[in-house]
Amino acid sequence: MSNSKDLIIYYSRSGNTQAVAELIQEKVAGRLVKLETAQARPSNYRAEVNQHVAEQNGHILPAFNIELPDLRGVDRIFLGTPTWNMALPQVIISFLRANDFSGKTIIPFNTNAGYGPGSTFRQIASEAKGANVVEGFTTQGGQEGKGIMLAIQGERKDAVVKELAVFLSKLEKNKF
Numbered sequence: 001m002s003n004s005k006d007l008i009i010y011y012s013r014s015g016n017t018q019a020v021a022e023l024i025q026e027k028v029a030g031r032l033v034k035l036e037t038a039q040a041r042p043s044n045y046r047a048e049v050n051q052h053v054a055e056q057n058g059h060i061l062p063a064f065n066i067e068l069p070d071l072r073g074v075d076r077i078f079l080g081t082p083t084w085n086m087a088l089p090q091v092i093i094s095f096l097r098a099n100d101f102s103g104k105t106i107i108p109f110n111t112n113a114g115y116g117p118g119s120t121f122r123q124i125a126s127e128a129k130g131a132n133v134v135e136g137f138t139t140q141g142g143q144e145g146k147g148i149m150l151a152i153q154g155e156r157k158d159a160v161v162k163e164l165a166v167f168l169s170k171l172e173k174n175k176f
Helices: 016-028 045-058 090-097 120-127 154-173
Strands: 006-010 031-034 076-082 105-112 137-140
Touching: 006 016, 016 031, 016 076, 016 105, 016 154, 045 090, 076 120, 090 120, 105 120, 137 154
Parallel strands: 006 031, 006 076, 076 105, 105 137
Antiparallel strands: none
């Protein structure tokens, strides 16, 4: 399933979404790009939650600090995000609004604290203008509120590798 026209973009706070992004890269060999906010985020979990809720409620879109990749040679974009407050982190919305995804296929992937992807996949489909957004991959990552940060390691990583293999096989079958 290796395709040099794949791009893997992710936003990760605790490393779980990054771990999934790296596993995807191992399988599809696409370019890996970490999306970060221009301003540093709080290191304290509760402060981060409060800031994110304020950004969501105020419709604040934080700037990101990566140079936008040239999407002209890209066919598929794997877009990784954690679930924050059952929704997308606002920086992902900033990224989606800053790009034209016409003719691209976006394959979302998500890590969460056990409550599922929330509205993240629907939001990506709504914000990624011109893109064909296909069914996403979701898996449980850490539970930072309970002190469980990087959960995708060891046996959990092995389980995620198997889940991803099934998901990527379905993508290949459906020609995405």
